[in-house]
Amino acid sequence: MGAHVSREDFEWSHNEEPHASRRKIILAKYPQIKKLFGYDPMFKYQVIFLVFLQFVTMYLIKDKSWTFVLILAYCFGGVINHALMLAIHEMAHNLAFGYSRPMANRILSLFANFPIGLPFAITFKFYHLEHHRYQGQDQVDTDIPTSLEAKLFCTTFGKFVWLALQPFFYAFRPMAVKPKKPTLLEAVNVVIQLTVNFLVYYYLGGKMLAYMLLGSVMAMGLHPVAGHFVSEHYMFKKGFETYSYYGPLNRVTFNVGYHNEHHDFPAIPGSRLPEVKKIAPEFYDTIPQHHSWVSVLYDFVMDPDIGPYARIKRKQRELAS
DSSP, rough: OOOOOOOOOOEEEESOOOOHHHEEEEEEEHHHGGGGGGOOHHHHHHHHHHHHHHHHHHHHTTTTTTTHHHHHHIEEEHHHHHHHHHHHHHHTTTTTTTTTTTTHHHHHHHHHHHHOOOHHHHHHHHHHHHHHHHHTTTOOOOSSOOOHHHHHBHHHHHHHHHHHHHHHHHHHHHHHSSOOOOHHHHHHHHHHHHHHHHHHHHHHHHHHHHHHHHHHHHHHSSSGGGGGHHHHHHHTTOOOOEEEEEEEGGTTTTTTTOHHHHHTTTTGGGGGGHHHHHHHHHHTSSSEEEHHHHHHHHHHHHTEEEEEETOOOOOOOOOOO
């Protein structure tokens, strides 16, 4: 089973999450950063292109062998679907059409959801915004593994399995930790996505439905682009709870690697986050950072000091209404 992790509990903090206070300090020194706020007018075209690219690819490969389809799902289709998941992340922050057009952002996120196969676009927004607002809070920030996960997957092999199963934990953990009453728009998301899945099955066959679904699952687990799930908030250095990644995979993930910058300024689209670092380098160059998501995954599995327990948590406080 490999080495047992050295941690037996989460890292509990009595301090506030660092991003709100750092945002104030940075804006006081560099008020020009406010000019980066807003939405990216080119973003919607990128999303539309990725969706059509995926469906055109499916049409072209529908008669290929299962071996070819599975390899392409891992190496190409899964990467596209992962990019669309992160596009939905951008739209959760209303960065496709701006805060004045929230429904336009939701509609485009439903469209971006089509090739992913799993209806999560609307539900993700509710939980993700709480992750920003209440980062690290026990039983509120559902990005943090449960105690049961941390206890069960506490060896080298266990952490490997946990990474492989990460898409399932990521999808079902929020409903177990902090269930919410379903909304009408979530029901619409489910109905539309199931309809799209049926049409794919009817016109392109079960192999292409598997290409969609397996690509999504594989690209959230043991896959280089999935490294950001671990790199973002797992404590690789004591006391630091958010980490940025400045490697080349940012190009296919809407710069999600600029994660300190994103949490400091969630109103800035991913395409402009590198500008934040350029304007205020002293705030980001001096804190721990990652340069390889593959190394992050390797270290997570092999380093006994890192595992599901390696997260900073805070006691739950009363939520603002």
